[in-house]
Amino acid sequence: MELKEIQNLIKFVAATGVAEVKLEIDNVKITIKTTLEGTSPEITYLQQAPMPQALPQVATPSTVAAPAPAAPVADESSKYITVKSPIIGTFYRKPSPDKPMFVEVGSTIGKGDVLCIIEAMKLFNEIESEVSGKIVKILVDDMSPVEFDQPLFLVDPS
Known part of the structure; x- marks a missing residue:
């Protein structure tokens, strides 16, 4: 999402009088919260970290020998x-x-x-x-x- 699109979204939310809007596109989340009329809206940007593709496998209990205590x-x-x-x-x-x-x-x-x-x-x-x-x-x-x-x-x- 481009900066210009985000600015237009903020103006639209402020004009409608909605208190809060949450938008999620791919791995980007945007939350826009409006406050009292005449003040600027609060904007929170949260970028999600990409998830690792594959975790290394841990040895299963069947392959681990327990020591005789x-x-x-x-x-x-x-x-x-x-x-x-x-x-x-x-x-x-x-x-x-x-x-x-x-x-x-x-x-x-x-x-x-x-x-x-x-x-x-x-x-x-x-x-x-x-x-x-x-x-x-x-x-x-x-x-x-x-x-x-x-x-x-x-x-x-x-």
Whole structure:
């Protein structure tokens, strides 16, 4: 739409006494609002941005493999296996304050051995080992909060 056509449209709307006119042509919207007689009309120009043609496709859930949260994951940079937290909560290394630690650095563990407890919403969840080996490093302090999938222990499977 040309400027001259827009000016003629404004004069026409002002002469008719209409309070508001909205016009949409292709990707241009024009709104003309008239005010009291003798004052100039308010004009709003709004140019719509062109829509993108095609958005990149996101991988569908069927093509994405979900990681096993409680399963130990092999660390690519070393020969150790990382045991990760399956839940959010508070990490405890012993069953109660007067009991000994479940495991220490250098402890030999087997599949099914309890490594720690994670308390979540007043429930104490025993975290069992899914691998056999030797505890190389404990990555979390006792009574510390842990996040989902946070590394807890490094285990040497050999």
